[in-house]
Amino acid sequence: MNQREKERYLREYALLKQEGKPFFPYAVAKDGAMAAVVMLSIILMSLFLGAELGPKADPTTTTYSPRPEWYFFFLFELLKIIKPANLVPLATIGIPTICMILLFLLPFYDRNPERRPERRPIATTAGIFVILAMGYLTYEGAHAGAPTQIDMETPTTLVAAGGPVLEQFETGKQVVAQSGCQACHIIGENGNDGPGPPLTDIATRLPKQAISRTLVNPTAPMPSYKALQESEPEKFDAMVTFLSQLK
């Protein structure tokens, strides 16, 4: 924006202001009405959604899957999309920092004097794109199950065979996902790689009976699944079947 454009804008603005109305009471009335709407929605949300307190914080649990406040879901999702370890800092700090800097400096690199959105195609498109991207990431983040999920295809041979093994495989996948194994083991794309060994191809290293024995009688710090074997043997068997199919 050069000097001439600046002066033109200020002249036009002075005219617009002259033709305007006083802030009090005209704008104040609208602001007040909007404030009442905001207050009312906060009160209604408080009344109907409440402020429930979850279970007390327990630093010794390892199976709890953390969820941020909903407006951080997009960051959370970004972190999950970018999986290679050397790119993680890019997702966690790199992209948000770059976005913040771009946002801070917006008036300094967008020097186009035009203000109508339809005559600023690049800015308007970029704005809509950012809104859509954040909306999409928030939606995905809201529906994702964090580390209590296994994104693994069922082997085609199992699908072809069908029957009880396939059923056990699917149940076992769920049981494993909900049991917090992935706090220490990586399974395919999900879970933490360590301190436990990767389970992605555990069946190539351990036969079925050995897997079952390890679950009941593990080396510390892994918890024993003996209680599960006694209370819900079908779940335990499904777990063993699932793990014994990971090749």
Added chain:
Amino acid sequence: MPKLKLPAPPIPAKLNPRPARPGSTKTGPLDVAAEAGISAVDWVDERTSISGAARWMMFRKVPKGTNWFYTLGSSTMFAFLSQAVTGVFLAMYYRPDAAGGAYESIRYINNEVFLGEFVHGMHKWGSSVMVILVFLHMARTFFFGAYKYPRELNWVIGVALLILTMAMSFTGYLLPFDQRSYWATIVGVNINGTGPLVGPYLSDFLRAGPEFGATTLSRFYAIHMLLIPGAMAALIGAHLYMVAKLGTTAPPWIKADSPVKKEEKA
């Protein structure tokens, strides 16, 4: 003594009070009360000259075409004020004690304190409402091109306020100290730690040490209720001053009547 003249509200001439007949000295109790109020305001004004600032703030003109989109900023500030008020009431009962006192005090607020869960809920959901309003206000500013000359600096202050709002939400999320808040904060702090250069130091600062410990909670509490709100209040003041100084923009499609047109109208 300077006499303060109250601005007449825009009401029809019929409803305006009739002026007293010349020569009549009768004054009712209403006149006495009005006189007392005016002289009290005059007393303050004589010592502060604040009426000039108030007049400058309240009776400035907003440009033609100002519509409902222009209420998003003030309603964001209103949400901030609501958070401040409900936050003060919560702070009266909250104890930042990681050994279990924090969780217990929130449970006490929810179950025992009169309207406790209601105020807690207002604070919790108010934060979501505020974040939504911040983003809507920013979107309006962006699409209307309102960050351009001469309002660049106000945009920068606004982005700082956005970041502080997010920091408020991050630090506040830990305070109830339930499973959800504890683990989400651990992850959040660890994410900060992966950052280049300052990352590890930032994490250590937030945790008050290399481990998530007893002092972490009181540190988050101090940041949440003293550091950031203070900074936000100051920045909102600066933001507001500049809005009044530079004026709010008109919607970009509004054009002023050209002088030629004005003459035709007249």
